[in-house]
Amino acid sequence: MLKALRGTKDILPADAALWQFIESSARDIFAIYDYKEIRTPVIEEASLFIRSIGNATDIVQKEMYVFSDRGERSIALRPEATASIVRAYLENSLGQEKAVTKLFYIGPMFRSERPQKGRQRQFHQLGVEAIGSDNPLLDVEVISLAARIMRALGIKDFNLNINSLGCQKDKANIIEKRRKAVKPYLNSLCDECKERYNKNVLRIFDCKNAGCRKIAEGIESDNLLCSDCAGHFEAVKKGLKVIGINFIVDPKIVRGLDYYTKTVFEVTQKDLGAKDAICAGGRYNSLIEEMGGKDTPAVGFAFGIERMILSLEKDRHLIKPELDVFFAVTGEGMHEKAFQLMNNLRDKGLSCDIDYDEKSLKAQMRMAEKLGARSVIIFGEDEIKREKVSLRDMLKREQKEVDLKDIVEEIKANSKKGAISC
């Protein structure tokens, strides 16, 4: 039997309603904040991501799907959306239209990782990018947008953790200072942290190993930001307080992508397992210039939709199927005539279904019940001879004969009555 590839999943009809709920709730909120949708291709030149995310990062080194197309070009399946959006922003000169360009996206991303809870190879993200301003209130807007989505979906027990990495200069400065501070203890670190010393020193401060943690705690966590970045961070914190968003400052938040500067944040949720970040983002003030544009500050975030579903799932309720009309057909040669009437009702916008297996009337009634039909048209020889059908109201369990010409009005009346009694 053929199976879906490792780390990929079918979203089945039973789950699709939940996806639609999440997407439409998010879209409503994007509209409230005046963010417009952008859809970029899932394939891009591999170099786009290598340049933006960083050549040394795991995402690029170990996780990116890269292949050569027929023209021997190096193509990547996008591992995230920000790089593509910045590319589209520059390519289409979106910054010309207004000072701040506010975009949102929903779509699949691809990373070739070992799957586990909340982690797939094809997964889906929903996020925003606000390009064109370094105003700390824009950071606050983006964070509050994320918080509002959580609230709209009823996701509770989440934590907002924020930090500031500083500008590019600060980042380099911090890394250098940390490396210097850790160096004397290099031999006492765990093997992984010895690797991290070269690759990403800051992660040593997030190591779970007790020995490493002790060393990390012994090193001063003094403020290493320049005055501009420190001021920016203070303004973000103040802005969050002003609009009543709770947060925790967590100096351990580092983010795995090279392009982040200044504000970074993560929203974590208890029910997610080891991968507890449901949403993450931050500023990337240098990326656009690095990619050949003007010096343009920007900020954004991404939610993992599968992780949103994980944190929603416990109080997930089944949505009852609904159908305006089910056709129960009896008698020789009646199906074609019934099908014709059904087509007319569909023209009027009524949702209809019919049994194609020519089952017994009893079986057809059972089917109507299961499909959640509010009305059943019993389409039989006897009635048709008199230009009538029997119309059964499934909620009231009442039935009457109706002239074919009056059927639409009668059905609509049934639906209305049903809606009120519910």
Added chain:
RNA sequence: GUAGCUAUAGUGUAAUGGCAGCACGAGAGAUUGUGGAUCUCUUAGAGCGGGUUCAAAUCCCGUUAGCUACCCCA
């Protein structure tokens, strides 16, 4: 890439070496053309390949897949 656990009808599960069972689901029926209950019947299963044994769902080896965790990340 590494480790641990798991693999039985569509789904969830039981049987520790001796006839693969249960529940849900799905289908049919309980007197002529009528749905939520009940009852009856039907349906469908050992991931794959080896080995041990008189006998393997059960023990062993391999393999594949899934889950969880590490790494890393949304």
